[in-house]
Amino acid sequence: MPIDAALVGREFPPTAPYTITEVKLREFAAATGTPYTEGGPAPATFPVVVSFAAMNGFLEAERLDLFRIVHGDQRFVHERPLRAGDVVSARLTVDSVRSLGGADVIGTTSVISDQDGVTVCTAKATLVHRGDPA
């Protein structure tokens, strides 16, 4: 089933506030083999923890299956490094929907902001949704 192009421009509700902890940063750094020192900046791809939650919210709202999704591209623009103690939330907007070889290609932007409402990172992701095989 193709995805409704009327989704373009729609903004989804922000994710629940997420408190970044030292424990989570250490876990993420260890899982990716990235150096991390206590109190230091989060690994560069750490915001995915929040942007992925925003994507999950989008998929649930649109009743799309996660297992049909592969990642087409990803870009992070960091306004400042995230650190333990930050409380962050992501708002996902659908930028584009197009069809490509039986798949739907969904362009999204998740703006991640801190407890003061200041943008800390913009995460752009393209999601490739494969429908049922014909």
Add this chain to the structure above:
Amino acid sequence: MTPPMTPGTELAPQVFTIRRADLVRYAGASGDFNPIHWSDRVATAVGLPGVIAHGMFTMALAARAVADWTDDAEIVELGCKFTNPVVVPDDDTGVEVHVAGTVRSEDDGLTTLALEVTCGGQKVLGMPRAVIRA
């Protein structure tokens, strides 16, 4: 030792091994439990050759190489396309991902690195780039 960040400088290629256990660990750390990253049954059902690494895990390895080359410089932008999947076999050997990089440009304290990320001689990321604050 940090190499000079002058345009044209080639950065020492780095090799990372990805095994299934790394994907399980990354799934937990990132919150990305898409079964295409741990179940051959689901991966093949959606037309993939088998379990594939999270694109974001491969991107995290690229960021790890950047951190190593630059002595943990702040990464202000990081982006790529996911052009080919990294298939991770269910064995003890895993699969190797190679990350090479070249300093592309330097402007007003920001340095752009062009990366090349390959698996089995094939590029797996398209146009991977990092912008660092030197």
